[in-house]
Amino acid sequence: MxxxxxxxxxxxxxxxxxxxxxxxxxxxxxxxxxxxxxEGHSWLVAVLLCVFVGPLGIHRFYVGKIATGILLLLTGGGFAVIWIIDLIRILLGGFTDKDCRPLVR
Ligand SMILES: [Zn+2]
Structure with a gap:
């Protein structure tokens, strides 16, 4: 080196x-x-947060997306629409953290 x-x-x-x-x-x-x-953020932790407290946007706070996390918190998961989309994206591997790094399984 x-x-x-x-x-x-x-x-x-x-x-x-x-x-x-x-x-x-x-x-x-x-x-x-x-x-x-x-290593980045854990995929499993993100899945669990999204499933159980997704409407509060906790999974977005977890990966560092604070602004959209607050948005979800105030709108009940974007009226559940953004929450469901986030859950699908996390499960399919398309969800990234605030630095656009994929979650680590
Ligand atoms: Zn040197």
Whole structure:
């Protein structure tokens, strides 16, 4: 692996470049993973939230879609229409989180 800042060769597991001190973005980095989870959001959790509390938009809050979550909350799942569409999209795998990443099964 090479440092993106100085171009020096560094250990594959390095968190910080030993040549220039710049932090190396890495999937192995626990801090990086905590902030930007590689795995994404759980498909199963989204299904369960959508089935049981879907009209409250909780599944949308879960994947980070706060604005549309509030919309569903205020309209009873978009008068149940958006709720049903969301449920179908989640089951068929077309539902993504706020960063457009697919849910992880
Ligand atoms: Zn470097």
């Amino acid at each position: 090479f440092c993106h800042h100085c171009g020096s060769q560094i250990e594959d597991k390095a968190f910080v470049c030993i040549h220039c001190g710049v932090r190396v973005p890495s999937a192995q980095d626990p801090i990086e993973r905590a902030i930007f989870p590689v």
